[in-house]
Structures are given as structure tokens and as C-alpha cells.
Amino acid sequence: MSEVLIVGGGIMGLWAALMAGRAGIETRLLERKAIGAGASGGLLGALMPHMPDRWNAKKQFQFDALVSLEGEIARLEAETGFSAGYRRSGRIMPLGREHLRNIARGHEQDAEQHWFAGNRRFHWHVSDAGTDGWPAADAAPFGLVHDTLAARVAPRKLLATLRAALSAFPHVQIEEGVDVSSIDPRRGRLSLLDGREVTFGHCVLAAGAASFPLIDRLAERPQATSGCAVKGQAALLRADVDPAAPIIFTDGLYIVPHETGHVAVGSTSENQFVEPFSTDAQLDALIERAAALAPLLRNAPVIERWAGLRPKAAGREPMVGRHPGCERLSVLTGGFKVSFGMAHILAGCVIDEFAGRRSVELPQSFRCETHIAALQ
Ligand SMILES: Cc1cc2nc3c(=O)[nH]c(=O)nc-3n(C[C@H](O)[C@H](O)[C@H](O)COP(=O)(O)OP(=O)(O)OC[C@H]3O[C@@H](n4cnc5c(N)ncnc54)[C@H](O)[C@@H]3O)c2cc1C
Structure with a gap:
């Protein structure tokens, strides 16, 4: 029996x-398909801060996370020799209307x-300087914002780096192709789709959007559903763009330059969908918008189209920590659009x-108990 079993x-x-x-805990991770088969195996990897106004504990928490991720990734890269494609390349937001300025x-x-963190400072510069074509000047008639805190990471490379780091721990096992059908945290057992049962000391449920039905089944009384899946589509283009160029962000459109001339474009946000993993004309429209905004992307070949399901908790915030009714179950999901940071x-x-x-102190609105209490 593993001490901690991660789903x-x-x-x-x-x-x-x-x-x-790292804590020396005997750990087993069960994945129903393959590592990165869910939303995490996508293309974008934008690490975007919240707006700096109306500051609160939640924004501070996310800020600290975005700052500390850089060191965490540097450590992982040093341990493994892998690259996670991380760069604090910043973000540009064109100002299309005067009042926005x-x-x-x-x-x-x-x-x-x-x-700021210690002596490190990050900025939200409002600039009138030319755009140099990134984005097109006519997209920024009132200048642009350049934020120096935003960063990007290559999602699949980060997953590969984490996996490589995990291989150094003989007490951590990863098993792919193992589908969990139900969890009985009171008895410390879960059932697999193939009929087998697995026992655990403690279970961490990190099954993305598929976590919510598993959580809902634990309720003793009927209650609202704990969360849902929101579909997103994105594309990867091959273009002659400097990998150090900042992310462009406007009206839900992200253009994220990665290494080796790859530029990710995303994302749709779809609450209603029939085909969870297919792409369609909504993605074509995004690619067209991206090319209009950044002329360097015109005629750039699309090398991949991809769709995935984001986990969105009913309370909209990440859903994290011990489940209030089940001492042996922790939940780790609901990162929605910001999990990577x-x-x-x-x-x-x-x-x-x-x-x-x-x-570190979790914001109360992130706590699993807060989410569950709101459903009753
Ligand atoms: C188009 C798009 C663009 C995005 N862009 C960004 C971005 O720029 N920045 C950002 O931070 N976030 C972004 N996101 C959101 C981000 O991808 C997700 O929030 C994040 O990947 C969720 O990670 P997760 O580990 O919670 O879930 P997942 O990555 O979905 O992982 C859950 C895993 O659990 C497995 N699983 C499910 N059920 C079971 C079961 N019963 N038994 C065993 N295994 C199971 C799945 O196969 C999956 O591999 C984007 C999402 C999409 C769709």
C-alpha cells in the first residue's frame, strides 16, 4: 500500500x-491514459498575473507563485538536464481605446x-513607443501596456522535466493506463475500471475536470455539482518570431512565442460543446485574429491544432486541500486557466x-472545505 496515492x-x-x-513519502501516481493526456498536454503555457489593482491575499498568493516558479523550474532543469521552455518574456497588451489608457x-x-518580492520588482509600463510590428501599430492606437511579470513555459516540456525529476525517486511510481472509477476514502480504497481495487493511506485527487464527478459521488446528501469542464482550442504555428518576444494578449486572444520559432495561439472558452477534443471554425477565427494582430504570423504554417478540457470548480477558484468529509482524501484541481503558474x-x-x-497560507476561497460548504 502506498502512503500517498495520486489520481x-x-x-x-x-x-x-x-x-x-522530495518529502520521502512512498507515492504512487495513477493516470488513466498517459502523462499529459489531459488539459496539461496543450500548447500555450502562458503564465499570466492577475491585474495589479484591488490587491488582496489571493492576488498576493498568485504573485508569489509566479515569482517562485522561476526558481523551481531552474532547480528541476539543473537536476534533470531537461529544458522546460521557461522564459519570463513579459506580456504586451495593446490599448485600443483612450479610456483604457x-x-x-x-x-x-x-x-x-x-x-515586488525582496529586491525584485516587476512593472506594468504604459508605453507610447512604437510596436515594431509586435503587435501591428494600428492595433495599438493608444499605446500599449508592457508587463514584465508574465512568463511562459512549454507545457509538454515541463511535464517531461517533472517526469524526469520523478524518476530519481525510487519511492515514487507512475502507472499509466490505470483508470480510477470510484474512490472510497473512508475505507482507504479505490476501484479501477478493470475491476481491481487499490488501497491507500491517503489519496490526492488531481484528475482535472474528471475530478468533479468523483467528488460529487462522495456527497451524503444531494448537492450542486462541484465543477465542470470548459473546452479550449489552441494552435501551434511555425513563424520567424524571436523566442524572447513578449506574449501578446488582448480580448481573450493569447499569442505566445516559444523557443525554436514556435508560436502558440489560443484559446477558445466553451461552456457548451459536443466534441471535447476536436477543433473547428472557432479556432480558425482565432488564428485569423492573431495574424491580423501580429503580421509576422501571416502565412505561418499551422503545425498543430489541439483541444482540451479545463477544470473549472463551481466556486471558480482552484479547489485544494483536505476534503471536509473525508480525512484521507485531498483535492487538487480547479486551476481552470491558471494552473501552470x-x-x-x-x-x-x-x-x-x-x-x-x-x-504557505492557502486563500480561504481555494480550500476544498469552502467549495464543498458552498454546494450544500
Ligand atoms: C486551450 C487551453 C489553453 C490553456 N492555456 C493555459 C495557459 O496558457 N496557462 C495556464 O496556466 N493554463 C492554461 N490552460 C489550463 C490548464 O491547461 C489546466 O488548468 C491544467 O492543465 C489543469 O491541470 P490538471 O492537472 O488539473 O488537469 P489535467 O491536465 O486535465 O490532468 C488530469 C489527468 O487526470 C487523468 N485522469 C482523469 N480521470 C482519471 C481517472 N478516473 N483515473 C486516472 N486518471 C484520470 C487525465 O487523463 C489527465 O491526464 C489551458 C487549457 C486549455 C484547454
Whole structure:
């Protein structure tokens, strides 16, 4: 019997396995298909901060996570010799209307006040300087914002790096092709689709959007569903773009330059869908918008089209920590659009809580107990 059994081999599950591995905990990770088969195996990897205004504990938590991820990834890369394709390349947001410029000026001040860690400072510059074609000048008639905190990572490379780091721990096992059909945390057992049963000391449920039905089945009384899947589509283009160029972001459109001339474009956000993993005309429209915004992408070949399901908790925030009704179950899901920037810290909280160690303070709205209480 493993001390900690993790369900799900996405970004959340892998960080949890790493944190458990580092703590010397006997760990087994079960993944129903293959590592990265879920939302984490996508293309974008944008690591975007919240707006710097109306600062609160939740924004501070995410800020600290975005700052600390850089060191975490550097450590992993040094340990494994792999590259996770991380770069703090910043983000550009074109200002299309005059009043947005005034708002952005306010945010510039807010960032000065809140975006620092020790002697490191990050900025939200409002700029009138030319755009140099990234984006097209006519997309930014009132200048642009350049935020120096945003970063990007190559999702699949990060998963491969985490996996390589995990291979150094003889007490951590990863099993792919193992589909969990139900969890009985009171008895410390779960059932697999193939009929087998597996026992555990403690279970960490990190099955992405598939976590919610498993959580709902634990309810003793009828209650609202704990979360849902939101489909997203994205594409990867091959273009002659400097890998150090900042992310362009406007009205839900992300253009993310990666290494080796790859540029990711995304993402749709679909609450209703019939085909979860196929792409369609909505993605074509995004690619067209991207090419209009960034002329360097015109005629760039599309080398991959991809769709996945984001885990969105009913409470909209990440859903993390001990399940209130089940001492032996922790939940680690609901990262929705921001999992990559926070998964390392959230996973650390879950493993620290299991190990009875002091940890960083989770925002109350992230706690599993807060989510479950709101459903009743
Ligand atoms: C188009 C798109 C663009 C995105 N862009 C960004 C971005 O730029 N930045 C960002 O931070 N986030 C982004 N996201 C969101 C991000 O991808 C997700 O929030 C994140 O991947 C969720 O990670 P996870 O580990 O919780 O879930 P997943 O990656 O879905 O992992 C869950 C794993 O559990 C496995 N599993 C499920 N059920 C079972 C079971 N019963 N038994 C065993 N295993 C099971 C699945 O196969 C899967 O591998 C994007 C998402 C999409 C779709």
C-alpha cells in the first residue's frame, strides 16, 4: 500500500508527486491514459498575473507563485538536464481605446506598489513607443501596456522535466493506463475500471475536470455539482518570431512565442460543446485574429491544432486541500486557466497538509472545505 496515492498525471498530479517524492513519502501516481493526456498536454503555457489593482491575499498568493516558479523550474532543469521552455518574456497588451489608457496608468501605479518580492520588482509600463510590428501599430492606437511579470513555459516540456525529476525517486511510481472509477476514502480504497481495487493511506485527487464527478459521488446528501469542464482550442504555428518576444494578449486572444520559432495561439472558452477534443471554425477565427494582430504570423504554417478540457470548480477558484468529509482524501484541481503558474505551490500545500508541516497560507476561497460548504 502506498502512503500517498495520486489520481491524475497532469500538471497538478506531477507537482504533487514531486513534492511527495522530495518529502520521502512512498507515492504512487495513477493516470488513466498517459502523462499529459489531459488539459496539461496543450500548447500555450502562458503564465499570466492577475491585474495589479484591488490587491488582496489571493492576488498576493498568485504573485508569489509566479515569482517562485522561476526558481523551481531552474532547480528541476539543473537536476534533470531537461529544458522546460521557461522564459519570463513579459506580456504586451495593446490599448485600443483612450479610456483604457487611463485605467492602465492607474495599474502602473498599482504594480509599483504591489509587484515586488525582496529586491525584485516587476512593472506594468504604459508605453507610447512604437510596436515594431509586435503587435501591428494600428492595433495599438493608444499605446500599449508592457508587463514584465508574465512568463511562459512549454507545457509538454515541463511535464517531461517533472517526469524526469520523478524518476530519481525510487519511492515514487507512475502507472499509466490505470483508470480510477470510484474512490472510497473512508475505507482507504479505490476501484479501477478493470475491476481491481487499490488501497491507500491517503489519496490526492488531481484528475482535472474528471475530478468533479468523483467528488460529487462522495456527497451524503444531494448537492450542486462541484465543477465542470470548459473546452479550449489552441494552435501551434511555425513563424520567424524571436523566442524572447513578449506574449501578446488582448480580448481573450493569447499569442505566445516559444523557443525554436514556435508560436502558440489560443484559446477558445466553451461552456457548451459536443466534441471535447476536436477543433473547428472557432479556432480558425482565432488564428485569423492573431495574424491580423501580429503580421509576422501571416502565412505561418499551422503545425498543430489541439483541444482540451479545463477544470473549472463551481466556486471558480482552484479547489485544494483536505476534503471536509473525508480525512484521507485531498483535492487538487480547479486551476481552470491558471494552473501552470500555481500548481507547484498548490501541490506543496496539499503535501504539507498531509505531512503535518507548516506551509504557505492557502486563500480561504481555494480550500476544498469552502467549495464543498458552498454546494450544500
Ligand atoms: C486551450 C487551453 C489553453 C490553456 N492555456 C493555459 C495557459 O496558457 N496557462 C495556464 O496556466 N493554463 C492554461 N490552460 C489550463 C490548464 O491547461 C489546466 O488548468 C491544467 O492543465 C489543469 O491541470 P490538471 O492537472 O488539473 O488537469 P489535467 O491536465 O486535465 O490532468 C488530469 C489527468 O487526470 C487523468 N485522469 C482523469 N480521470 C482519471 C481517472 N478516473 N483515473 C486516472 N486518471 C484520470 C487525465 O487523463 C489527465 O491526464 C489551458 C487549457 C486549455 C484547454
